[in-house]
Amino acid sequence: MAELENNDLIYVYAFLPEKEATTKNLGDIQGIDPEKHVELFTSNELTAVICRVSPEDFAEENFKRNVEDMKWLQQRAFHHHELMNTLHDTFTIIPLKFGTIFENEDRLIEMVTQYNEEMKEILSQVKGKEEWNLKIFADHKVFSEKVITDNADIEAKKQEISEMSKGKQFFARKKLDQFIEDQIQVEIEKKCSGIHDQLVKLSQNAEVKKNWDQKVTGREDAMAWNCVYLLQSGENVETFNQIIQGYQDRSDEEKEGLRFESTGPWPAYHFANFKSPVSGTSEQ
Template sequence: MENLLYLYALVPASELEDTELPSLTGFDKKGSLYTVPIDDNITSIVCDLDGDEYSESVIENKIDNDMEWLQEKAFHHHETIETLYQNYTLIPLKFCTIYKTKDSLKSTIQDVEEKINATFDFLQDKEEWTLKLYTDDNKLKKEISKHNKNVEEKRRELDGMSKGKRFFAEKKIDTFVDTELENEKDRVGEALHQKIKALAVDYSIKKNWGRDVTGLKEEMVYNSVYLLPKDKVDAFLEIIDNEKNELPEEGWRIEATGPWPAYHFSSFN
C-alpha cells in the first residue's frame, strides 16, 4: 500500500515564508514533518506514514487495545502541535487525521477554504486559556456551616425548641447546608465566568470531569475555555489572582492554564 499522510495542522502560507518549518520527527519516529501547499493562502503540515503499518484497521485496533501506544502517540501529537503553535497561527487537527493522498487532502481543505481563511484571521493575536474550579466539599461544607448567613439564620430558629423538635430541625439544617453548598459553587463559578467573559472574544463551557478522570480528591465544579486577545491576558490572570485571594483558602482551588493552540475555536468539518 502507498504511503499515507498524517495531518497535524493548517498554517497561513505567508507565515511559513517568514518562519521556516522546524525540524520535527514524524508520527512513526522515522520521517520528518514537511509542508504541502493547498493554495496561495493555506499550507498543511504533514508527515508520511506506511500504508500497511498505519491503515485504518490497524490504528483502530491500537486505539482500542494498546494503551501504551495510544499514550505515546497522543503525547507526540500534542507536543508537535505545541511546538508548531510557538511559531505560527495554526488550526490544529484532531489526533490521527489521516489522508490517503495529497489530492484527497487538498480537495478536502479547498472545500472549506473560505472558512479556514476566516479562522486564520479570527485567531490572529489571540490565545486559548482553560479555567477549572475545584472544591473540597468537606472543607467547604464546614466553612458554609460556620459562616453562611442563611445557615446562621436557620440555627437561630433552633432557640427555644423542644429536644424532639430540635433534633428534626437540625436534620433539616444539614440538608439546607448541602443546598447552600451547591448554590455557592454555582455563584462563584458564574461570577468568575462573567468577569472573564467580558475580556474574551469567544468561550465554551465544558462538561465537568469526574474524580476518576482528574485523579484528584477535589470535585471539579466549573470547566471552561476562553479565547482571549493577547492584550487581555494580563487582565485575565489578574482576575484569577484576585479571585484566589478573595475565596477562602479552605475548600477552593482555581486552575488557569495556557496559552494553548486554539483546539476549541478552530475546528472545521
C-alpha cells in the same frame, strides 16, 4: 526515492496560511510515525503540516487497534499536542483533532479546496490569539461549614433531629444533608459565575465545559468550573492570569476553599471549527 511505490498515508496536524509557511522554517522534526519527519504541503494558499505515515500503524483497522493500546495512544496524543504547541509558537494555525488521516495527496487537496474559504476565515479569526483553560476546584468541607454558619435554620433543624426516634433521625438527617449539599452547590456556582463574568469581558470567545468527575481528576476537592477562553496574546493574557491570581490569593486569605488552575497558552482548539462549506455539496 521510490515515492511512487510506497502507499504511505498522510497524517495532518494543522493548517496555516501559505504566506507564513514560506517565511518561517519548520526545521527537522520527528513525526507521529517515529520513522518519518514532519513536512509542509501547500495547496490553494493553505499549508498543511503533515507526516507521511506507514499503513502498518495508520491504516484504518491498524489505527483503530492501536488507539486501544493506551501506551501507544498516550505517546501519540502527546506528540500531537507538543507539535501543535510548537507550531502555535510560530504560526497562525487551525489545529486538527488527533487522528485525521488522508489516503493520498489528492484527497488532501480535495479537502483543502472544498473548505478553502472557511479555513482562511478561521485563520484570520484566531490570528494572534490563544486559548486558556480555567478550572476551579472547591473544597466541599469548607463550603459546608460556610453554609451551616450562614443558615441558622440548619442548627435548629439539627436540634430537632436529635430529639427524634432513632429511625426517624436517620431519614431526617439524610434529608438535611441533601439540603446542605444543594446549598453548597448554589454557593459554589454563584462564586464561579461571578468570576466567569469578569473573564468573559476580557475574552473574544469562551466555552464552558463539563466538569471532570473526581474519578478522572483523582483529587479530593471537586471540579466546580471548567471553561476555555479565547484571548488576544499579550496584555489580555496577563490581565487574565492576574485576575485569577487575585481570586486565589483572596480565597487563601479568607480560607474559601477554592483552588484555581489555569493552563495555557493552547492553540485555539475550541475556537477553530468551521461549518460545512457554503457552496458545498447538497448532501446535508
